[in-house]
Amino acid sequence: MQSISNTGAGVIIQDIAAVIVENKAHLSEIDGKIGDGDHGVNMAKGFGRAADRLDPLGTLTDALGVLSDVLMGEIGGSMGPLYGMTFADMADDLGTTETIDAVAFASMIRAGLEGVQDIGAAKVGDKTMIDTFVPAVDAFDAAISQGKSFSEALAAMKIAAEIGRDSTVDLVAKLGRAARLGERSRGTLDAGAVSCCIILSTFADSITARLS
Amino acid sequence: MQSISNTGAGVIIQDIAAVIVENKAHLSEIDGKIGDGDHGVNMAKGFGRAADRLDPLGTLTDALGVLSDVLMGEIGGSMGPLYGMTFADMADDLGTTETIDAVAFASMIRAGLEGVQDIGAAKVGDKTMIDTFVPAVDAFDAAISQGKSFSEALAAMKIAAEIGRDSTVDLVAKLGRAARLGERSRGTLDAGAVSCCIILSTFADSITARLS
Amino acid sequence: MQRFINDPDDIVDETVAGFVRAHHNMVRIHDTNPRVVLSHTTPKIGHVGIVTGGGSGHEPAFIGYAGKNMVDAVAVGELFSSPTAKSFYDAIKSVDGGAGVAVLYGNYAGDNMNVKMARKMAKKDGITIETVVANDDVCSAPASEREKRRGVAGEIFMWKIAGAKASTGAPLPDVIAAAQKAIDNCRSIGVGLGPCTLPQVGHPNFEIASGKMEVGIGHHGEPGLRVENLKPANQIAEDMVRTVLEDHTLLKGTEVAVLVSGLGATPINELYVLYNRIEQQIEARGLKVHFQLVGNYFTSLEMVGATLTVMALDDDLKSCLAVETASPAL
Amino acid sequence: MQRFINDPDDIVDETVAGFVRAHHNMVRIHDTNPRVVLSHTTPKIGHVGIVTGGGSGHEPAFIGYAGKNMVDAVAVGELFSSPTAKSFYDAIKSVDGGAGVAVLYGNYAGDNMNVKMARKMAKKDGITIETVVANDDVCSAPASEREKRRGVAGEIFMWKIAGAKASTGAPLPDVIAAAQKAIDNCRSIGVGLGPCTLPQVGHPNFEIASGKMEVGIGHHGEPGLRVENLKPANQIAEDMVRTVLEDHTLLKGTEVAVLVSGLGATPINELYVLYNRIEQQIEARGLKVHFQLVGNYFTSLEMVGATLTVMALDDDLKSCLAVETASPAL
Numbered sequence A, B: 001m002q003s004i005s006n007t008g009a010g011v012i013i014q015d016i017a018a019v020i021v022e023n024k025a026h027l028s029e030i031d032g033k034i035g036d037g038d039h040g041v042n043m044a045k046g047f048g049r050a051a052d053r054l055d056p057l058g059t060l061t062d063a064l065g066v067l068s069d070v071l072m073g074e075i076g077g078s079m080g081p082l083y084g085m086t087f088a089d090m091a092d093d094l095g096t097t098e099t100i101d102a103v104a105f106a107s108m109i110r111a112g113l114e115g116v117q118d119i120g121a122a123k124v125g126d127k128t129m130i131d132t133f134v135p136a137v138d139a140f141d142a143a144i145s146q147g148k149s150f151s152e153a154l155a156a157m158k159i160a161a162e163i164g165r166d167s168t169v170d171l172v173a174k175l176g177r178a179a180r181l182g183e184r185s186r187g188t189l190d191a192g193a194v195s196c197c198i199i200l201s202t203f204a205d206s207i208t209a210r211l212s
Numbered sequence C, D: 001m002q003r004f005i006n007d008p009d010d011i012v013d014e015t016v017a018g019f020v021r022a023h024h025n026m027v028r029i030h031d032t033n034p035r036v037v038l039s040h041t042t043p044k045i046g047h048v049g050i051v052t053g054g055g056s057g058h059e060p061a062f063i064g065y066a067g068k069n070m071v072d073a074v075a076v077g078e079l080f081s082s083p084t085a086k087s088f089y090d091a092i093k094s095v096d097g098g099a100g101v102a103v104l105y106g107n108y109a110g111d112n113m114n115v116k117m118a119r120k121m122a123k124k125d126g127i128t129i130e131t132v133v134a135n136d137d138v139c140s141a142p143a144s145e146r147e148k149r150r151g152v153a154g155e156i157f158m159w160k161i162a163g164a165k166a167s168t169g170a171p172l173p174d175v176i177a178a179a180q181k182a183i184d185n186c187r188s189i190g191v192g193l194g195p196c197t198l199p200q201v202g203h204p205n206f207e208i209a210s211g212k213m214e215v216g217i218g219h220h221g222e223p224g225l226r227v228e229n230l231k232p233a234n235q236i237a238e239d240m241v242r243t244v245l246e247d248h249t250l251l252k253g254t255e256v257a258v259l260v261s262g263l264g265a266t267p268i269n270e271l272y273v274l275y276n277r278i279e280q281q282i283e284a285r286g287l288k289v290h291f292q293l294v295g296n297y298f299t300s301l302e303m304v305g306a307t308l309t310v311m312a313l314d315d316d317l318k319s320c321l322a323v324e325t326a327s328p329a330l
């Protein structure tokens, strides 16, 4: 069965951070259209700091913990609690697991999704990161239950995340700053949906590259 | 000898006010280049209010008094005292004179000039209204002493005022806000020199039209 | 961007540092958390602690209201961004005098989540916490959904009332009730004439076309009720008064407290021009202005615009208003 | 022009009216001259009266400093234009308590002339008048021609010192000496990042190109020492400190009062960013900041920029600074 070792998987969070930092201006620009234009700044600051502090040779559990601590302790805003809870709950779920296989990964991302929904109370269709997150997690589960391999399930998750992200274009925002715009919020991507897609896609790419 | 009656000459101040009000934007624009852009506003407000309040059928003495009171009591700034003293001293000099001939007029404008110099202490060459006022008064006196008529002297005064006004283009401001600009103040007219030219020229035109 | 800044990432730390230098006789920075500002008067054993917090860029809010008989601790966020749960938590811990802590903040998603998390953390320490969420901005949601409305400058009145109540040694439920009554009695409206720019972003957050104004704008440029042609100040004042008073049902003779705040780049004389007509209009409706503040009390960086807040008073609120405060902003 | 105005010709009257409504517990309008604002505490028999005045558009200056132990009467001019001689005269008459009147104003041509005329008028009434002309703006003329320098935010310290001295019942020569010492000990500098617009004129008074700043700018946009590239806030702060302190010869250990004022449209957090470095720099030179004010104390409509004023202190000035004032602005 395909798997990676938890130890040494800390580097995956550095991979994710690198793509987030690369997309700083892009994320802010999207947020600027219907939000306050700081999503890239907030994300790059949090992920960048975590990448500097975590041990790439350490466990993914620890790296998720560092990321969560930075987000919750230093970033604030909405991203602090939303992604902070996501990664805290992923870390809790992963715990001392030594080998991350598809089942462990499925459990971890489901925990992360529940963490963010617990604090943010967003539903699919509200035009948030949840519109990426829910279908991506569901697609991963579905692939596994159809007997697909870890890497095939990751690929399915990635595609679902992208479709979820793109679905936000046609939505009217129900939560966050953009909600005030009502109909005026239709026609653009949601920034959090884009960053969530980056995170999940980079998870998929980075794990796939390491699958033995 | 050419003369006008003091009674009924109040209207001359209304004539002057009309031209000042007409030139409101023009004067502010000139002041805007090297000053603070309010000369037209200040002048139009003062002269406009005086024109509304004075009796055109009354004496020039009284009209000058009204104008001076408005300037000193309601306009403030530099124009309040400078033109306020000019017209106050003109009114004092004219006093109860019944007939305004060239001699009375010469004495009146000389008094006005001394009034403004007394309070403002500007000299020819400082790039102020004085650059119009001094040569204009001198030209009037010179014409009279050469035996010219009142109307000829007024015409000479008008020409000298215009030359004086234009002389300010090449000057560097030594007084007022523009003085801070140093060399940068060269190359534009002085706003006060322009308004002073309007006042003296309209005096000339308005009296000439009434000379019996 | 014609601004006095160094690295945009440092602006909040530098603001707090300069602020504490300038007002060192009233406030200090938390020992370990540079994003918490404390009043020198806190903690006071047996007294309820008052905490607030919010994004930066609204100076003198929020930090300027830390002081005697006002707010005890302020959690400081990035520009226009909620403070961290950790900062709210550190603020709460610092002001706890054993009588509980009132966390009085504005209704924004980030603040709600961060306070919720801080509350969980503080509960583990056995600190009793109650919250009041300001929602005075009438244009941010209809009256039927008041719980969705944002908190704006009415927070200043909420803090002043609660701080005064806490200064009497009142127990937590009384302090909370006073704060809740204060904000329930507040209605605010903002009018925006020009946008603001977050230094990290570098271009305006939103647009207001020349000759237009945004009626009902939020403190971060959130869109208002409508964009309309810029009107004379007196008409704007009339519209503002009408909007806030129609959302209130106040009996003739009611006394009110009024706050007119500039949003950052409005010349101060214009705030007085607005206030002149606002007071006339309020009194013309049979109300009586008992207390008023006019100035830059709650800003939005260099946004051009102003807000009006009207708080209906009763004897209790009046006596709270009369309690002297000593904070940098009030 | 995105502004809260009605008829531009009415802006000063409306400002004064709104101001007096907002601060009716401290100030009132003169009975017959709507361009004179009086402190409720004036006249005080046997006490020296303090008068100032200047153009409008600098709010809270000048009117905001009318109050207890501060200025007794303020003559109000049009925007950026000296008050009339009549207004200065009416102000002087209103505050005369038999012990003479100190007229403390800034060095501008119009003010000089109007005060001179008012003084003549008041002398006829037998009122003893002495004047002090503020000239604290170091960039407006070289040190050798200090009498040509303009008066700027240092006036606030001059008023506070003189008001405090007068409150002790000191005779006119002592009040004048204190005011003169205060302003002699003041040095100020302004830095402009963006222009302002007189509503009657409708376009900016002057230009500051994007990416540039005007070092040494005056309160009406008078050109400064130099136009240079906009620098980081810390470097601007250092330049400002250097310029004012090099014009002073202050011994190490000298205590100073510091005032950092926004010019109208600078976000308040940036004033604290500036102040943070300014205090560091002053103290690095061996001086000690004893008293400080940071905020919009003396503005220029919606000009973007800030001023720094440093006043060297001695024991007498320190005890004057410690006297409590109650004016709308301070």
Ligand SMILES: Nc1ncnc2c1ncn2[C@@H]1O[C@H](COP(=O)(O)OP(=O)(O)O)[C@@H](O)[C@H]1O
Pocket: A031, A035, A036, A037, A038, A039, A040, A042, A043, A077, A078, A079, A082, A116, A119, A120, A121, A122, A127, A128, A129, A130, A175, A176, A177, A190, A191, A192, A193, C081, C082, C109, C110
């Ligand atoms: N309650 C919520 N649940 C999940 N995601 C949310 C929620 N509220 C906002 N978001 C996400 O947050 C994103 C905005 O993040 P960001 O710009 O960093 O924060 P802020 O809105 O505080 O400026 C939105 O694009 C949206 O996807």
Ligand SMILES: Nc1ncnc2c1ncn2[C@@H]1O[C@H](COP(=O)(O)OP(=O)(O)O)[C@@H](O)[C@H]1O
Pocket: B031, B035, B036, B037, B038, B039, B040, B042, B043, B077, B078, B079, B082, B116, B119, B120, B121, B122, B127, B128, B129, B130, B175, B176, B177, B190, B191, B192, B193, D081, D082, D109, D110
């Ligand atoms: N000391 C002075 N004597 C004579 N004229 C002066 C003096 N100072 C300034 N002026 C004149 O005043 C004019 C400016 O007037 P105005 O713009 O109305 O006043 P302000 O300079 O107060 O804005 C200048 O153009 C100059 O001609």
Ligand SMILES: [Mg+2]
Pocket: A031, A035, A036, A037, A038, A039
């Ligand atoms: Mg955002």
Ligand SMILES: [Mg+2]
Pocket: B031, B035, B036, B037, B038, B039
């Ligand atoms: Mg001018």
Ligand SMILES: [Mg+2]
Pocket: A036, A038, A077, C080, C081
């Ligand atoms: Mg934000």
Ligand SMILES: [Mg+2]
Pocket: B036, B038, B077, D080, D081
């Ligand atoms: Mg002027």
